Amino acid sequence: MLDIKNLHVKLEEEDKQILKGVDLSVEAGKVHAIMGPNGSGKSTLSYVLSGRDGYEVTEGSATLDGEDLLELEPEERAALGVFLAFQYPVEIPGVGNMTFLRTATNAQRKARGEEELSASDFLKLVRERAKALKIDADMLKRPVNVGFSGGEKKRNEILQMAMLEPKMCILDETDSGLDVDAMKLVADGVNALRDADRAFLVITHYQRLLDHIKPDVVHIMADGRIVKTGGPELALEVENNGYGDILAEVQ
Amino acid sequence: MALPEQKQSATEARLSAMTLPEPGCTRPAREAALARVREMGLPSRRDEYWKYTRPDTLVQAVALPAAVFENDEKPLFDGVDRLKIVFVDGVFAPELSDDLALEGVRIDRLEDICCKDIHWAKDLYGVLEARGHNPVPRPLAALNTAFATDGVAIHVTQKVSKPINLIYRHKSDTSDAMLHHVVRVEEGAEATLLENGPAASRFNKCMEIDIADGGTLHHVRAQGRDHERRAVTHMFTRLGTESVYKSFTLTVNGVLTRNEQVIELTGDDAVAHVAGACVGDGDFHHDDTVFVTHDAVNCESRQVFKKVLRNGAVGVFQGKILVKAGAQKTDGYQISQSLLLDDDSQFLAKPELEIYADDVACSHGSTSGAIDETALFYLRSRGIPQKDATDLLTLAFLAEAVEEIEDEALAEGIVDRLDGWLSRRA
Numbered sequence A: 001m002l003d004i005k006n007l008h009v010k011l012e013e014e015d016k017q018i019l020k021g022v023d024l025s026v027e028a029g030k031v032h033a034i035m036g037p038n039g040s041g042k043s044t045l046s047y048v049l050s051g052r053d054g055y056e057v058t059e060g061s062a063t064l065d066g067e068d069l070l071e072l073e074p075e076e077r078a079a080l081g082v083f084l085a086f087q088y089p090v091e092i093p094g095v096g097n098m099t100f101l102r103t104a105t106n107a108q109r110k111a112r113g114e115e116e117l118s119a120s121d122f123l124k125l126v127r128e129r130a131k132a133l134k135i136d137a138d139m140l141k142r143p144v145n146v147g148f149s150g151g152e153k154k155r156n157e158i159l160q161m162a163m164l165e166p167k168m169c170i171l172d173e174t175d176s177g178l179d180v181d182a183m184k185l186v187a188d189g190v191n192a193l194r195d196a197d198r199a200f201l202v203i204t205h206y207q208r209l210l211d212h213i214k215p216d217v218v219h220i221m222a223d224g225r226i227v228k229t230g231g232p233e234l235a236l237e238v239e240n241n242g243y244g245d246i247l248a249e250v251q
Numbered sequence B: 001m002a003l004p005e006q007k008q009s010a011t012e013a014r015l016s017a018m019t020l021p022e023p024g025c026t027r028p029a030r031e032a033a034l035a036r037v038r039e040m041g042l043p044s045r046r047d048e049y050w051k052y053t054r055p056d057t058l059v060q061a062v063a064l065p066a067a068v069f070e071n072d073e074k075p076l077f078d079g080v081d082r083l084k085i086v087f088v089d090g091v092f093a094p095e096l097s098d099d100l101a102l103e104g105v106r107i108d109r110l111e112d113i114c115c116k117d118i119h120w121a122k123d124l125y126g127v128l129e130a131r132g133h134n135p136v137p138r139p140l141a142a143l144n145t146a147f148a149t150d151g152v153a154i155h156v157t158q159k160v161s162k163p164i165n166l167i168y169r170h171k172s173d174t175s176d177a178m179l180h181h182v183v184r185v186e187e188g189a190e191a192t193l194l195e196n197g198p199a200a201s202r203f204n205k206c207m208e209i210d211i212a213d214g215g216t217l218h219h220v221r222a223q224g225r226d227h228e229r230r231a232v233t234h235m236f237t238r239l240g241t242e243s244v245y246k247s248f249t250l251t252v253n254g255v256l257t258r259n260e261q262v263i264e265l266t267g268d269d270a271v272a273h274v275a276g277a278c279v280g281d282g283d284f285h286h287d288d289t290v291f292v293t294h295d296a297v298n299c300e301s302r303q304v305f306k307k308v309l310r311n312g313a314v315g316v317f318q319g320k321i322l323v324k325a326g327a328q329k330t331d332g333y334q335i336s337q338s339l340l341l342d343d344d345s346q347f348l349a350k351p352e353l354e355i356y357a358d359d360v361a362c363s364h365g366s367t368s369g370a371i372d373e374t375a376l377f378y379l380r381s382r383g384i385p386q387k388d389a390t391d392l393l394t395l396a397f398l399a400e401a402v403e404e405i406e407d408e409a410l411a412e413g414i415v416d417r418l419d420g421w422l423s424r425r426a
Helices: A042-050 A073-079 A097-111 A118-134 A137-141 A148-164 A180-193 A210-211 A233-242 A242-250 B005-016 B027-039 B119-124 B129-132 B139-147 B373-381 B388-404 B408-423
Strands: A002-011 A016-026 A031-035 A056-064 A082-085 A092-096 A168-172 A199-203 A219-222 A225-230 B081-087 B106-111 B152-156 B164-169 B176-185 B188-194 B202-211 B216-222 B230-239 B244-252 B256-264 B271-281 B286-295 B300-310 B312-323 B331-340 B348-356 B361-369
Touching: A002 A042, A016 A042, A016 A056, A016 A199, A016 A225, A016 B202, A031 A233, A042 A073, A042 A082, A042 A168, A042 A199, A042 B152, A056 B216, A073 A082, A073 A097, A073 B373, A082 A148, A092 A097, A092 B373, A092 B388, A097 A118, A097 A137, A097 A148, A097 B388, A118 A137, A118 A148, A118 A180, A148 A180, A168 A180, A180 A210, A180 B202, A219 A233, A219 A242, A225 A233, A225 A242, A233 A242, A242 B202, B005 B027, B027 B129, B027 B139, B081 B256, B119 B129, B119 B152, B129 B139, B129 B202, B129 B230, B129 B256, B139 B202, B139 B230, B152 B188, B176 B188, B176 B216, B202 B216, B202 B244, B216 B408, B230 B244, B230 B271, B244 B408, B256 B271, B271 B286, B271 B312, B271 B388, B271 B408, B286 B300, B300 B312, B300 B348, B300 B388, B312 B331, B312 B361, B331 B348, B331 B388, B373 B388, B388 B408
Parallel strands: A031 A199, A031 A219, A082 A168, A168 A199, B081 B164, B152 B176, B164 B188, B176 B202, B188 B216, B202 B230, B216 B244, B230 B256, B244 B271, B256 B286, B271 B300, B286 B312, B300 B331, B312 B348, B331 B361
Antiparallel strands: A002 A016, A002 A056, A219 A225, B106 B152
């Protein structure tokens, strides 16, 4: 589904290479995890895939089902099925959460040539999906993420994912700032969306999240490259021994 | 002190082209106002109070022509059950207006207040305007009191069942209109006053509003879309104990608009909110000038002004809260913000507080900035196209001002207008 080949990325503003040849393939139905020390380029990878400004691709490619992602605007990538759950979800005063969800859902349906959801169908759907994530009516009414706790923000990200039903879900440190109960709730939300046509790329520092969202493949990223790939046991190895041994081994 | 020669000659040049209306019961007030104009002189660019807005075209003897803007848009407030009072180029049009009879309110044409002996109106005409020249003169308001040719006297005695809508149509490219309204809200009475339309090529409006103890006035205004029109408006409002005044103004287009609000909280526990949303393009110049005086205990005032500017448009905000000695427990709030959609647009703000009481809470803030790129990316990453996302953030920026309108149907009408403006973007 997602194919990244030899991806090199630098910051637009300064001459600093962040990604130095990332190769990664994520198949439909699979969960891949990326772990790695701070500054290894994990978040940059998620931003580059979703189309954030400020990065320059100097070499390589990234495609989703054969479509070149890097040429597309962020909204076009979203319509193709890319979804990034933000590490720091953005607060938007003045825009109601419900309005936001409906506008986004219908914009994507429109871009895909599907009919827009009626107000009542949308309401029914959003209530049902919000309930599973323990998001109450008040959170739906309030402005997007404004005054939300850390846990509420992350649950709101998963609600957006549930409404938009993307093919390729990228979770950028979704576990950061969550207590154990909140993490369980978020993981349950993610697991409920797992199916044969959908893939996940879970970026995390810690093995903890992977206890709840079981990955098929674990990658270790360091200094802008994937340096090691293995099964779930690789995450445990990191948890027990840190990154030091792995990094020493690959150098 | 004698006026500078230049100012005096500019003032006389304007006055020489004008004559006071026929003698009547407002004649003494008009003569006194004329004397005030001569004493103050009409504004010039050199006046500190007109530093950001050129008054020349408002002062000069002959109004610049302004093309009538034709559009097939549904008139604002069309779906609202209201009493319509229509003026065409500044002249009352009875054939276009509703019957002025409505329970709880008496409405008379200004020229009839003498023959019908409407005491309160005679006693109010020019009084709040005359009080409103301290610390800065507002000579264009005094000019209005002296020479206004039409207007209405609205006397609210109960809770009025539907809004009263002053509709200002612009038909002639060269119209130069001066309207003066007086409004009295009696104890415990309540009304909603709507105003909309461009009025004239050049429009000078003055409204004096006296709200008795426990009275409430809601005011919602939209200033019409004619691109070339010019307007200066003054609203002088005096509030009694536990009275409420809530005013919102939408300005979309117009080459020059100066809206002044002068508010005096004279009774304890009174509440005054003034808000404005303006969106402008190109040679649009819009100035909100607000002066709130707290002269009683435990009053609340709130000013919320938001401007969206693009293609070189200019926005101005001058706002002041004066808290007099003894006006303890004052709660004063003032925010003025602009969203600049490009590098060519400009926002000039002068927020001021002047406080002589020691137990008050007053805050003011002023910002100007561009669309938040982080928020824009967040919306786009959810599949919302860039233009829609920008529009959503623009409306969100204006929301705090629009939310000052309590009536939902009226607020929706205003949001529709803003949507229309956004959708017309090239």
